[in-house]
Amino acid sequence: MSADPHAAAPHGHGHDGHHDGAPHGSRKGYLVGFALSVLLTAVPFAVVMLNGLATPNTAAAICMSFAIVQIVVHMVFFLHMNTRSEGGWTMMALIFTIIIVVIALTGSLWVMYHMNANMMPDMGMSGGM
Amino acid sequence: MATDTLTLPPGADAPAFWDTDPHEHPSGGSTMLGFWLYLMSDCLIFAMLFAAWGVYGSSYAGGPDPKELFDLKLVAVNTAMLLFSSLTYGFAMIATDEGKKAQAQGWLAATGLFGLCFLAIELYEFSHLIHEGAGPWRSAFLSSFFTLVGTHGLHVTFGLIWLVVLMVQVAQRGLVPENVRRLQCLSLFWHFLDVIWIGVFTFVYLLGVLR
Numbered sequence: 001m002s003a004d005p006h007a008a009a010p011h012g013h014g015h016d017g018h019h020d021g022a023p024h025g026s027r028k029g030y031l032v033g034f035a036l037s038v039l040l041t042a043v044p045f046a047v048v049m050l051n052g053l054a055t056p057n058t059a060a061a062i063c064m065s066f067a068i069v070q071i072v073v074h075m076v077f078f079l080h081m082n083t084r085s086e087g088g089w090t091m092m093a094l095i096f097t098i099i100i101v102v103i104a105l106t107g108s109l110w111v112m113y114h115m116n117a118n119m120m121p122d123m124g125m126s127g128g129m
Numbered sequence: 130m131a132t133d134t135l136t137l138p139p140g141a142d143a144p145a146f147w148d149t150d151p152h153e154h155p156s157g158g159s160t161m162l163g164f165w166l167y168l169m170s171d172c173l174i175f176a177m178l179f180a181a182w183g184v185y186g187s188s189y190a191g192g193p194d195p196k197e198l199f200d201l202k203l204v205a206v207n208t209a210m211l212l213f214s215s216l217t218y219g220f221a222m223i224a225t226d227e228g229k230k231a232q233a234q235g236w237l238a239a240t241g242l243f244g245l246c247f248l249a250i251e252l253y254e255f256s257h258l259i260h261e262g263a264g265p266w267r268s269a270f271l272s273s274f275f276t277l278v279g280t281h282g283l284h285v286t287f288g289l290i291w292l293v294v295l296m297v298q299v300a301q302r303g304l305v306p307e308n309v310r311r312l313q314c315l316s317l318f319w320h321f322l323d324v325i326w327i328g329v330f331t332f333v334y335l336l337g338v339l340r
Contacts, residue, residue, distance in 0.1 A: 024222070024223075024226050025219055025222065025223065026223070027220070027223055030216055030219035030220065030223070031216075033219075034212065034215070034216045034219075037212055037215075038212065041205075041208055041209075041212065041327075041330075044331065044335055045201065045204075045205050045208075045335070048201065048335045048338055048339060049201050049202075049205075056339045059335075059339055060336055060339050063331050063335045063336060063339070064331065064332075064336075066331075067327050067328065067331035067332075070327050071324055071327055071328075074215075074320060074323060074324045074327065075324070078215055078219060078320040078323065079317060079320050079321065079324070085161075086161065086162045086165070089162055090162065090165045093165060093166055093169050094169065096169075097169040097172050097173065100173060100176075101172065101173065101176040104173075104176055104177065104180060105176060105179065105180050105183065108180035108181075108183065108184060109180065109183045109184065112183075112184040
C-alpha cells in the first residue's frame, strides 16, 4: 500500500539511490541558505535605500544580479533542486520552464518596446495624458 | 451521441478499455513530480504577470510613480517575514523527517505566524495605497502592480489555509506517510512563493524606485 520511501520512521538521510521525490535538507543547509539569502537581500536594499551609494544603473545591475544569485540559492538550499531527483525530470521541467519564461519575457518586452517606439506621436499613447 | 448507444446485456461486465493488469504503484509515488509540474505552470502565470509589469510598469497616466508610493522599509520588513517563514518551514520539515511531531507542529505554527505577518503588512500597504487614491484603477502601472503583487499575496493566503489544514491533520493522525507527503508538497509551494517574492521585491520595488 503505502510503500513511500520516507515513511514517518526516522531512517537517516542518505536516500541517494531511492526514487525519492523530495530530497531532504539538513539544519545546516537551511541555515547556510538563510544566511546567504539575508546577505543577498540586504545588499540590494542597502544600495537602493542609501542614496549615493551607487549610480542608478549600477544599483539596477547589482539588484538584478543579486536576485538571480538568490533565486539559485533558494533553488538549491530550500527547494533542494538537483539533477537526480525523480530521475532528472524535475530538472528537465525546470529547464523547459526557464526557456519558456525567457522567450515570453524577452519577447513581450521587446515587441511592446518597439510598438511604443514606433507609435505615431499624435496617437495619444506616448504623450502624457 | 455515441455515448447513448452503448447498451450492455444484463449481467455482462462493462467492457474495459483501460489497462486492467494489476501492477504496483506506490501510493503517492508520482505526487512530488506532479506537484513540481504544477509549480512550474504557476511559474508561467507569474512570468506573464511580470511581463505585464515590464510593459506597463512605467505608464503612470499622470498619476503617482513608484518613488512617491513605495515604502522600501515596509518592503524590507515584509521580505524578512517571508524569509524567516522559509527558514522555519525548513526546520518543520527536518522535525518531520525525524518523526518529531510536536516540534514539527511548533515550527509550522511559527511559519504560519510569519506568513500572517507578511499578509497583514501587504494588506496594510494595499489599503494605504488605495486610501491615497492610488488603487489599481489609477494607471496601468498600478493595475499591473496590484495584479502581480496581489496574485502573490493570494498564493500566500492559500498557502496559509493549506498550512492550517495540515496542522489539523497532523494533530489528528500524526506524521503518517500521507501527511509527510502533503507537508513536502506545501514545503515546495512555500519556498516557491519565496522565490517569486525575490522577483517581486527586485523588479517591482527596488527597480521601480530606481527608475
